[in-house]
Amino acid sequence: MTNPADERCPERSALSTELAKSVREVYMQKRAYDAVKAKEQDKVESWNVLQAAGHSQLAAEQAFNDHITEHGCKT
Numbered sequence: 029m030t031n032p033a034d035e036r037c038p039e040r041s042a043l044s045t046e047l048a049k050s051v052r053e054v055y056m057q058k059r060a061y062d063a064v065k066a067k068e069q070d071k072v073e074s075w076n077v078l079q080a081a082g083h084s085q086l087a088a089e090q091a092f093n094d095h096i097t098e099h100g101c102k103t
């Protein structure tokens with residue numbers, strides 16, 4: 029019998045990839061927002077995109093942590 033903790037969990041790996049992507053997205057949108065702000069252009073749309081990216085990141089973190097709590101996988 030195989031212990032799930034001894035194997036690489038594909039689901040965890042997928043969630044981890046999603047999380048990393050969402051972190052990069054927040055970083056990119058933050059830079060885009062800063063650029064818009066510096067040029068004193070309309071910030072609202074850029075701000076909304078940044079907020080949405082932030083929410084996506086939180087959701088990805090939550091999904092990742094929930095999976096670990098429920099599944100108990102280590103890698």
Ligand SMILES: [Zn+2]
Nearest residue numbers: 037040099101
């Ligand atoms: Zn897992």
